[in-house]
Amino acid sequence: MVSLVRKKTVYRQDTVMRILIIILLTTMIYGCETTTVQPEVTATPDQKAMTLFQSGQFQLAGQEYLTLSNRYPEDSTRYMLKAAHSFINAHDYDKASRTLATVSPSNESILFKILMAKVEIEIGNPQTALSVSQGLNQEAVPPNFINLYYETRAAAYEKLDQKFNAAKELIILDNTLMQSGLNAEHTQKIWTYLITENLENTSADEEMSEEHLIAWVELTNITKSLITRTNEFKQTLNIWTQLNPAHPANSELISELLKISENIDSRPGQIALLLPLTGIYERYSERIRDGFLTAWFNENNYRPVVKIYNTDNSDIIDIYNQAVSDGAGFIVGPLDKNAVRKLSEMSSIPVRTLALNQVEIPETSHKTDEIVPLHNLVQFGLPPEDEARQVAQRGIFEGFNRALVVTSNDDFGTRVFNAFKEEWTNMGGKVLEKIEYNPGTSDFVTPIKQLLNIDSSEQRFQNLRQKLSRNILFNNRLREDAEFIFVVATNLTARQIVPHLRFFRAEGIPIFTTSAVYTGNTNPQIDNDLNGVEFVDIPWLLQENENENETSLASQIQYNWNSDSSIFPRYYAFGIDAFRLVSRIGDLMLKANNKYQGETGELFMSEDGKLRRNLNWARFENGKPVPLTSGSTP
Secondary structure, eight states, X not given: OHHHHHHHHHHHHHHHHHHHHHHHHHHHHHHHHHHHSSOOOOOOTTHHHHHHHHTTOHHHHHHHHHHHHHHXXXXXXXXXXXXXXXXXXTTXXXXXXXXXXXXXXXXXXXXXXXXXXXXXXXXXXXHHHHHHHTTOOGGGSOGGGHHHHHHHHHHHHHHTTOHHHHHHHHHHHHHHHHHTTOOOOOHHHHHHHHHTSOOTTOOOOGGGOSTTHHHHHHHHHHHHHHTTSHHHHHHHHXXXXXXXXXXXXXXXXXXXXXXXXXXXXXXOSEEEEEEOOSSTTHHHHHHHHXXXXXXXXXXXXXXXXXXXXXXXXXXXXXXXXHHHHTTOSEEEOOOSHHHHHHHHTSSOOOSOEEESSOOOOOOOOOOTTOSSOOOSEEEOOOOHHHHHHHHHHHHHHTTOOEEEEEEESSHHHHXXXXXXXXXXXXXXXXXXXXXEEOXXXXXXXHHXXXXXXXXXXXXXXXXXXXXXXXXXXXXXXXXXXXXXXXXXXXXXXXXXXXXXHHHTTOTTSOEEEOXXXXXXXXXXXXXXXXXTOEEEEOHHHHSGGGOHHHHHHHHHHHHHSOOOTTSSTHHHHHHHHHHXXXXXXXXXXXXXXXXXXXXXXXXXXXXTSBEEEEOXXXXXXXXXXXXXXXXXXX
């Protein structure tokens, strides 16, 4: 028994020991495993560069990537491309270009071309940018470079003035982003490109197979043709929207276009004509009124109610508000410059207004992202500054760059000269000398001698004769550096200045001037002295006999209103255009290169809401103005 008990005791002890050893070993094993499953965390080589890039420190990130490219030659190309991308984001295109110049693209060719195209567009090589990025496998473009790729190509086309192609690139980008579940934010830019491009002859060919492109073109053409006629525009847009329910323009652009259309609806039912029909401007106002109503009478498709208000000796704000209260949907006038200035100072212009004069209005804050620039106060006039600028343009067109100027010393002469000089010098021209005369004088010899340097020549002759103490032969020597003479003068004054210029042998120098040289009435007997002089003027006067319809308008004015059309004839044309512009203002607002061929010139709108004019050129021959061909004008 004893031995049996001992054996059992020994067995139990051995068993316990084995269990303890197993537990101990197990604990040790688990302890070892715990220490090996938490390896030491080490940063990737480009972690610092990535952090700098993500925090917007692009220049430092680029430098860090350059360092990495030297430290890890096997990844040099990848790091150099990242360095170039960083420098591009830092707008350091010179360093980006130098970095890319050291890269061997190999397998990174797509990214290399995208970055190179971006650099080329920024340093002024849009055509190279397009060539570099042409024909890339679009599906292989890295997702985070999709925007850069298409936006770069769009910018290149924009710089090459290929707005339609620029729009196509952004439309492809938008479609790609939407397919990827990302937001497309290029609607405004696409519209800006398309609305400024002529798409009338664009047909739905294979180049327009991209999703939404055809619809974009249709929307653009609809807008250009109908936006000034709100009801038709709205109906057509409804049809377009139903056919293109998923188009990106349906979000905000369509509603914005409808608002604009309502603002520039060009056929109001009632017009108010505000003119000073008594007082110092009476004769001008009568002719504007007669031209306005003649144009109204000859308009078959649009004859709104016209109410005429006399603004003389009245507060223009009161008259204006009265016209609005009476139901005017469009106001034409006032004529007086002070009245226009007072109107421009109103906190708001409630209805579209075509002022018949122009003043400087301090710049105000305008939204830079407007679809179409809106001006409730449009300024229309016959400022001589328009003509002076065209004289300068004509000089450059003829290849001249050195001019002499003869001008009056009054406000008119100053305004015309300043406008000429600004345009002339901006285009590279130089005013060699300017002389001023008093409009009331009859002595033009002294200023013209000064202009042609004859006075200096005579002084040198007198000095030489005194030194030699004997009579010597004197021969005036005309200056040879002038290429044309700009004369600012009325018809009466020009008929004195031009013969003096010829007397002093300046007949070989071209003479350009403004419409002030022509009374508007042909008079060969007295205008023979102006033969050879070239000037700008309104089409109404220079082409009247060639256009039967306009000749008829002139006859109607004289017959119906018992008016003497020989007095202030340009204001009849001014009145005609004032009426016709009512239904065309919206078209001119759509874009800067929209033009209307009016009786007072080819009209277009500048960004400040002023109507500018391109006029016609004529030359006096046998005392009569003869229109110059279009090939002779800028």
